[in-house]
Amino acid sequence: VLTRWMSHYLAMHRLMGLKATLTIMADQELGQLETQWQIMTGDARSKQKAEKMLRLIKNPTFWYQNEMCVSLSY
Numbered sequence: 001v002l003t004r005w006m007s008h009y010l011a012m013h014r015l016m017g018l019k020a021t022l023t024i025m026a027d028q029e030l031g032q033l034e035t036q037w038q039i040m041t042g043d044a045r046s047k048q049k050a051e052k053m054l055r056l057i058k059n060p061t062f063w064y065q066n067e068m069c070v071s072l073s074y
């Protein structure tokens with residue numbers, strides 16, 4: 001039986017595995033002109049939310065905290 005805690009652990013573990021790919025994607029998107037954006041699209045609110053997520057992906061503290069949660073959960 002898959003518990004809620006195990007589901008969270010597996011999701012965080014997978015996220016850590018995607019760190020390099022997500023970081024490259026965030027770097028590319030944030031380094032482009034607005035006319036070339038592929039992720040930050042839509043209305044102003046959607047763009048703002050996407051930019052917030054991309055900046056979070058680039059934040060080393062975010063990755064450190066996730067790594068600590070994964071290692072403590074195992």
